[in-house]
Amino acid sequence: MSKPFSDTSVRLDFFVSHTLGLSRKDAKVLITKGQISVNDTVTKKANHTVTHQDLVKHRDDLLAWPRDKYFVLNKPAGYVCATEDGQHPVVLDLIATHEQKDLRVVGRLDMDTTGLLLLTTDGQWLHRITSPKSDCFKQYRVWCADDITDEAIKQLELGVQLKSEEQPTKPAKVVRVTSHEILLSISEGKYHQVKRMLAALGNKVVRLHRESIAEVALGDLEEGQYRELTDAEVALF
Structure with missing residues (x-):
């Protein structure tokens, strides 16, 4: 899935839906009622095409072309890395409701694993991080049952x-x-990889916390809190 506004042009109902946080159906209603103008001309066709150069207004309010969102979250234990789950709370529950639209989780952490998680609306950026070719190092703090x-x-x-x-x-x-704790940095993202690596060496991971991805770190971000990435952090990938 590509990011919502990566194209040079989009349908008017799509644009209005995303900028006003409406369903496509409700966006079409506004358009057909003549409440949307493009370059100061009322446009009642939902399939009208708009670009970054067009000035789109709802009544007299200019609708800004939406930017993609990039967040870093300090994930607590007990949350599933998904947008919805019928049995457990999901990480999107920790994001403000008005920020959740089109957000996707970049990779996954197990439900009992804590730490740094990235979320974005930018599908191409997500792919660059999660691609096996990325060689993007992720650092984990690993606590084991036995001496390492x-x-x-x-x-x-x-x-x-x-x-x-x-x-x-x-x-x-x-x-x-310590004898039972290491910082482990890996550039892959195989299923349960850290736990499987230690298990293959005869040990067991009892606690796992991701501290960073590339140069993006949690810093003083409290558990359950999130923040926007800086432009420099986004550019790392």
């Missing part, structure tokens, strides 16, 4: 052969914090 040996760290840095995978993982970056 020097040999285990060497193996993580070389690559670990996971069950049901043809190739070992790409080399990881590892910093020992």
Whole structure:
């Protein structure tokens, strides 16, 4: 899915729907009632095409061309990385209602995993981060049930052969914090990868927290809070 306004032109009902937060049906009603003008001319055709150069107004209010949204969220445990779920709370519940439209989760964290999560309306940007070709490092703080040996760290840095995978993982970056805690940076996003890597080495992850993706970090962002990415952070990807 491409980002909503990546094209040079869109239908008028699509534009009005997104700028006013309406359904396409309600947007069409406004248009057919003559409440929308394009370049100071009332336009009653929902399929009329508008571009960034057009001035679109609802009555006398100028409708600004929407920008894509880019958020970083400090995900608490217990939330599912989805837009909706019938059994559990989802991460979109932590985002203000008026900001939720068209937001998508960039990658996933398990329900019990905490930490940095990116959300955006920009499908192309999302793909650049999640693509296997991106080599985008993600840093996790990992707590294990047993001591993390020097040999285990060497193996993580070389690559670990996971069950049901043809190739070992790409080399990881590892910093020992305590005997049971490490900072682990990986450039892949295989299913349950961190937990599977430690399991393959005979250990068990008891707690997992993502601290950063590339140079985007949580900083002092409290659990359950989110913020907009800066233009420089968006440009990293």
